[in-house]
Amino acid sequence: MSSAHKNKLNPSQKEAVSHPGGPLLVLAGAGSGKTRIITERIAHLIDIERVRPFNILAVTFTNKAAGEMRERLERLIPGQARNLWIGTFHSICLRILKREADMLEGFGKDFVIYDPGDQIKVIKNCMAELNLSEKVFAPRSVRAFIDGAKNKGIDPADGAAGLYDRKVLEIYEAYEAAMRKSNALDFGDLLNLTVRLFSENREALEKYQTQFHHILVDEYQDTNRIQYMLVELLSRKHKNLFVVGDDNQSIYGWRGADIRNILDFENDFPQAKIIKLEENYRSTKTIRDAANRLISKNTRRHEKNLWTGNVRGERLYFYLARDEKDEASGIAARIRSLTGEGYQRNQIAVFYRTNNQSRVIEEEFLRQGVPYKVVGGTGFYERAEIKDILAYMKFIANRLDEISLRRIINVPPRGIGKSTIDNLTQISKSENMPLFDAAIHAVKKNLLPPGPLSRVRRFSNMITGLSQYAREHDIGELLDHMLQETGYLELLEKEEERRENVGEILNLAAEFEKTGDSNRLPDFLDWISLVSDVDTFDEKTDRVAFMTLHSAKGLEFPVVFIVGLEEDLLPHINSIKNGDVEEERRLFYVGLTRARKRVFLSSASTRRIFGSEQSQMPSRFLSDLPEEAVEYESFESANGGTQRTSGTHPAGRRRHRPARSAATVGKYRVGQKTSHPKFGQGIIKSVEGSGDDARVSVLFPGYGVKKIMAGYLSG
């Protein structure tokens, strides 16, 4: 069985899959079958080496990848995949922490997980307490500081120097104390507390070291310091660490991903072996060439030479749009013609740098009636009603959760306003008890005016009742009951859209129950805190997928659109300022290499940013692509230099008149590529005059439009 499908592997892949043991780094180029290698490796370990599934730990980057891996394994080695430990670093740490909760100092086993929004609220509360202005210490940057420290696994006091730092440190300490009081962990805590547990508790470490005979890590290029520490600790005993990654696809530097993890693997793990996978099975030659050329402009990287036996395929297409609306309608029109050619919509994806770019494109798709689905972003889990409902559930599960309590205590409005809450906060402080206990205490001892008192009593009785109910019923029943009891359903009466979102959460509950592992509230909460939108993304429904370039990692599509190829957007202005342009280039590389057959690029000449129109320069990355691999067109050339009226787009119009016949003057054709000794390669936007006296307007990526005498141009 196993040997039968191993035949389909190439020699390097085979070597990796049947690696005898010890540390192994598989340097796998884009589309070289990375995830497949891990799956086959696990199947090999179980089937041939007779390793028990329970003794294997596999770490993936998303829960979706984990689920898919489990499914594939279920097919390769039926009945054995269940006991494998597969998941993201976060979900695996959570699982360990829940099991070992007794050993956790300062937290109870029913702890909840706070998302970044909750974190910000905690920080704001702490700062108010410390009398620190949000002007001087932006809560967002404080959060970034806290996260950064946790990702690096360092004591935040280590880096502190000036007064500012000392104040931020004070906030940090207050934050940590508040989190303990609320019995809540943030994402960083999941990793840090696990590592701390292992460093401080020999027995616990021993237990997991013994259990995990084999540890496999996917997307190793995006692991950070704390994740490295975890893997290093756990693999010390058996030393069977199998990691797969591609330094060219490292795009999470801002989250503490440390490229040294992959570059220094051989030093960190003695006797480590390295295997390179350089055959790309995914893309056409043209796409692979373009991606190779692009990434070769980066300096810090392992040398790899990605090749493919696939066909050459069509050229990449670049469209210079007038503005972001023109860009959006160009995409929609193009997709309509692609579906006309026989492509399914779910074979197509649109990638962008920042989430807000999706809005304009969505509007245009709605107008043109092209079905789409936005994956990730400020999506489902950010919506107020979803947060409200989750806050109810979290609070029912953990009555120390102050952030959730504050969120729900007056939603829907039940007459418990600011002054009552202030009163309760006061009592909680003076009596040194959690906020909810203070509420119960206040009711018992008549510490509030009669009106508020009876309203607080009703609220606390309701919560007590719901907690009781939660213990005796499953998630679906609890949700129904809760919506009824809290009056939330009534609140939604008039609002169609919000009701639909609430309906969605019922679906999620059903999906969770389908996993069959549990129907308990705490398990549901754990699950939902760690599933992201990408995880529930279903590629089978016939809709175009919209997502950020970051979310696109690990996916592939026959047709890929990458939009907003502009200076300050891709590369993003902040990265340019920080000198991180190479990571931005890798991001573009990740986008390109998702594509199997076709790539469509675009940028807008002007774009609305913060409400005002800004002139945009085409991205410098455009000139990193091989000239012959790209077909260029601009909104001007597409319309013969005349004013465009709505509805005339290169894509929509193409079948009547191909782009080749765009306005031509002498040897210079609008839309054609040319180059200049100082500005490099550019695209011709318009031409005046003819012969060597012609004055040509050329758009140079990174420089903008320049008027040049024809004699200075070449190509």
Place this chain on the structure above:
DNA sequence: CTGGACAAGCTTTTT
């Protein structure tokens, strides 16, 4: 205590 009106600040990227 509630809800509406207005101002301010905002956009990288995510487990």
Place this chain on the structure above:
DNA sequence: GCTTGTCCAG
């Protein structure tokens, strides 16, 4: 341009 937070009248 949009969303979030703040202020004030009812």
